[in-house]
Amino acid sequence: MEVRNLICINCPMGCPLEVTLDGGEVVSVTGNTCPRGAEYGRKEVTNPTRIVTSSVLVAHALNGEKTVSCKTRTDIPKGRIFDVVKALKGITVEAPVHIGDVILPDAAGTGVPVVATKEIL
Amino acid sequence: MEKYNIVIIGGGPAGLAAASAAYDEGERSILILERDKELGGILNQCIHNGFGLHTFKEELTGPEYAKRFSDQVAEKKIEYRLNTMVMDISPDRMVTAMNRTDGLFTVQAGAVILAMGCRERSRGALNIPGYRPAGIYSAGTAQRLVNIEGYMPGREVVILGSGDIGLIMARRMTLEGAKVKVVAELMPYSGGLKRNIVQCLDDYGIPLKLSHTVVDIQGKDRVTGVTIAEVDSSNKPVPGTEEFYSCDTLLLSVGLLPENELSKTAGVALSRITNGPTVNEQLETSVDGIFACGNVLHVHDLVDYVSEEAAMAGRNAARFVREGRISDRSRELPIHVEGGPRYTVPCTIDPARIPEQLTVRFRVGSVMKNRYVSVYLDGERVLRRRRQIMAPGEMEELVFKKSMFEAHPDLQNITIRVEEA
Ligand SMILES: Cc1cc2nc3c(=O)[nH]c(=O)nc-3n(C[C@H](O)[C@H](O)[C@H](O)COP(=O)(O)OP(=O)(O)OC[C@H]3O[C@@H](n4cnc5c(N)ncnc54)[C@H](O)[C@@H]3O)c2cc1C
Ligand code: SF4
Numbered sequence: 003m004e005v006r007n008l009i010c011i012n013c014p015m016g017c018p019l020e021v022t023l024d025g026g027e028v029v030s031v032t033g034n035t036c037p038r039g040a041e042y043g044r045k046e047v048t049n050p051t052r053i054v055t056s057s058v059l060v061a062h063a064l065n066g067e068k069t070v071s072c073k074t075r076t077d078i079p080k081g082r083i084f085d086v087v088k089a090l091k092g093i094t095v096e097a098p099v100h101i102g103d104v105i106l107p108d109a110a111g112t113g114v115p116v117v118a119t120k121e122i123l
Numbered sequence: 124m125e126k127y128n129i130v131i132i133g134g135g136p137a138g139l140a141a142a143s144a145a146y147d148e149g150e151r152s153i154l155i156l157e158r159d160k161e162l163g164g165i166l167n168q169c170i171h172n173g174f175g176l177h178t179f180k181e182e183l184t185g186p187e188y189a190k191r192f193s194d195q196v197a198e199k200k201i202e203y204r205l206n207t208m209v210m211d212i213s214p215d216r217m218v219t220a221m222n223r224t225d226g227l228f229t230v231q232a233g234a235v236i237l238a239m240g241c242r243e244r245s246r247g248a249l250n251i252p253g254y255r256p257a258g259i260y261s262a263g264t265a266q267r268l269v270n271i272e273g274y275m276p277g278r279e280v281v282i283l284g285s286g287d288i289g290l291i292m293a294r295r296m297t298l299e300g301a302k303v304k305v306v307a308e309l310m311p312y313s314g315g316l317k318r319n320i321v322q323c324l325d326d327y328g329i330p331l332k333l334s335h336t337v338v339d340i341q342g343k344d345r346v347t348g349v350t351i352a353e354v355d356s357s358n359k360p361v362p363g364t365e366e367f368y369s370c371d372t373l374l375l376s377v378g379l380l381p382e383n384e385l386s387k388t389a390g391v392a393l394s395r396i397t398n399g400p401t402v403n404e405q406l407e408t409s410v411d412g413i414f415a416c417g418n419v420l421h422v423h424d425l426v427d428y429v430s431e432e433a434a435m436a437g438r439n440a441a442r443f444v445r446e447g448r449i450s451d452r453s454r455e456l457p458i459h460v461e462g463g464p465r466y467t468v469p470c471t472i473d474p475a476r477i478p479e480q481l482t483v484r485f486r487v488g489s490v491m492k493n494r495y496v497s498v499y500l501d502g503e504r505v506l507r508r509r510r511q512i513m514a515p516g517e518m519e520e521l522v523f524k525k526s527m528f529e530a531h532p533d534l535q536n537i538t539i540r541v542e543e544a
Contacts, residue, residue: 008321009321011318011322012173012176013176014173016317018511053182068271068272069272073170080326087298101187119183119184119187120186
């Protein structure tokens with residue numbers, strides 16, 4: 003049995019998690035306040051993932067905004083974070099942009115789209 | 124002169140939630156004044172995720188969270204004015220503001236809600252020796268530059284202070300190609316949330332040096348490097364521990380201060396600990412009919428709590444407009460703290476006015492492990508909660524129930540005490 007102590011990063015509560023592994027298999031997660039913590043603990047020791055947030059340039063915005071913020075719609079493998087950020091370099095989108103609009107359909111081959119997180123008119 | 128029943132100063136998450144809740148309470152004469160060109164406050168530059176999980180059961184980014192609330196304000200057709208700077212609030216709730224279309228104008232408010240948020244502590248307050256070269260930014264300024272202006276302030280970065288904005292910027296600048304060399308924190312504990320240490324520093328192998336500070340800044344026109352040294356228990360640098368880091372940028376993330384210049388003009392009493400107004404259980408300041416919520420009241424790490432607190436201020440302001448004062452102030456009892464908490468919000472409670480449930484929030488002054496947090500009414504313990512760990516960087520809360528107070532009709536003393544478990 004192996005015990006790993008983690009901090010759940012899903013929300014600012016930052017619950018201390020204790021993940022128990024047996025031969026690479028997760029047998030229990032304790033310390034979480036909500037179910038998302040258990041899911042995070044399980045994933046973090048097997049296949050850690052993160053949501054990536056960034057911003058890209060926007061053209062012709064009504065209020066003169068220069069950038070629009072964006073995120074991967076779901077979490078992607080932790081090892082691919084830099085590839086996703088690199089894939090966003092050099093992208094300029096045309097205003098108007100709405101929350102949820104796809105900015106990049108498949109971020110660096112992760113199969114996950116990058117979507118806008120702000121409305122720019 | 125214009126008249127509104129409720130005037131809200133600041134259109135950040137606090138102002139928006141207060142407006143929406145006042146509307147739900149039946150109030151229709153509401154005006155939000157916001158100096159920025161859009162609603163949403165500081166959230167507009169917080170493009171990272173992790174907002175609103177508890178409110179919306181979804182992990183949102185700052186702008187997405189802000190949009191949920193500005194949409195509510197739009198749906199309810201609550202009036203707001205952008206690019207409008209509030210200049211003065213008088214004790215009898217005359218609000219003077221200025222913008223390009225109306226010029227200087229005054230609004231008579233039935234109730235005022237202070238929701239101005241906070242600003243960053245500046246370098247001046249820090250007392251670092253050396254020249255004043257370019258390349259020194261507050262973390263929040265860097266955040267605005269990178270996230271809103273799309274401009275990278277530097278390539279090689281040292282961060283002083285482990286506040287959340289600094290941690291978030293350590294990751295953001297790393298992702299954008301900068302090398303963040305070290306985060307130095309004066310205190311023996313981090314000022315930011317644990318989750319941000321994990322996902323912003325640990326994930327990228329950025330070292331966090333606790334009990335360290337910047338003792339020298341090199342460079343005349345532009346920063347070329349900084350020297351960091353360990354500090355002893357009285358925060359004095361320990362000779363011989365100096366380490367030099369070459370860098371072109373120094374970010375300061377040394378804390379936030381509630382923005383209360385306006386509150387002062389209104390005669391609102393401020394707490395010397397939080398730098399925010401002292402409020403009763405209605406979140407009403409020392410001035411009748413002036414309420415406060417969000418970061419102007421005390422610095423929050425969690426926007427969900429800001430929204431919750433602000434909604435309460437909004438409801439109470441609407442009730443104040445409708446009913447006026449419910450009782451006199453002489454029955455407001457201070458909440459005493461012992462053994463760790465530095466302050467509470469609210470600071471006072473009138474037992475006769477306590478709602479079914481009242482959330483009392485506080486921060487402790489140092490890291491404390493394995494404690495009980497207890498509430499005593501006239502010496503009798505009415506609530507006890509166990510905490511594995513409490514830290515100054517994380518806000519604590521206790522829920523007071525009306526029923527606790529009903530058994531103490533002649534209450535004289537309310538105390539929150541932290542005890543060894
Ligand atoms: C960098 C950073 C990262 C954060 N990360 C998280 C996170 O991951 N998760 C989380 O839940 N919370 C997070 N928070 C906390 C949360 O965002 C804040 O607690 C919240 O935004 C505070 O809301 P507010 O409305 O009180 O203040 P603000 O958002 O600062 O809004 C105040 C508004 O008042 C306006 N104003 C001020 N003075 C005047 C005036 N005189 N006239 C007119 N308008 C005025 C300002 O322009 C501003 O729009 C973070 C905060 C910061 C700063
Ligand atoms: S377990 Fe739930 S409440 Fe605790 S940090 Fe994770 S998401 Fe937040």
